[in-house]
Amino acid sequence: MNAAREEILARIRAATGPAGTVAEVDAAYAALPRAYQRAHHDTGGDIVALFAERAADYRAVVERVPADGLPAAVASVLADIPQFVVPDRLPAEWLSEIPAAKQIVRDDPPLSARELDRIPGVVTGCAAAIAETGTVILDHGPGQGRRALTLVPDFHLVVVLADQVVADLPDAFARLDPERPHTLISGPSATSDIELIRVEGVHGPRNLHVLIAG
Helix, strand or coil, rough: CHHHHHHHHHHHHHHHHCCCCCCHHHHHHCCCCCCCCCCCCCCCCCHHHHHHHCCCCCEEEEEEEEEEHHHHHHHHHHHCEEEEECCCCHHHHHHHHCCCCCCECCCCCCCCCCHHHHHCEEEEEEEEECCCCEEECCCCCCCCCCHHHHHCCCEEEEEEEEHHHEEHHHHHHHHHCCCCCCEECCCCCEEECCCCCCEECCCCCEEEEEEEEE
């Protein structure tokens, strides 16, 4: 208890203690120990396999494909989706095997909620994925689009590159830009608020398909 108390007081002194230069205060604060616990348990070896397992536990459909097989896998997943929207700067090669008859809709200019509601699916990338919780994180940067794109259509195909998978939440936060908006997705949208009966699609897509590439 005394050690914890002294650490807290040291932090307070570093921030509000005796007057000194900004550099001195910054140096004192930087010198404080930060042996933070990174995770509450060991995630083990293959974090990509763990992410696939945990995402599937949330009723997402999860497939692992080789990097060079990604375009064919995307085309296969979308075979029964007649129309889908893609965000700005989604890698063109991901869609290179989509049949010409398939209708690809661009969100430029931004589609209205009514227009999005008429489109059955959306394809995006992601910013990171968390193995420990089976969670996909979007920061709505290139290839991810604005939040409405992944909330209104009923089907969401998200591509996760193997090197985007991290062990746990602290590792994910270390990769993310704190100034960007973030959406965390763990499985299809679902709620059990009423009599503990699971209902999907209330707050977002009823169907989440994850392709892990590489």
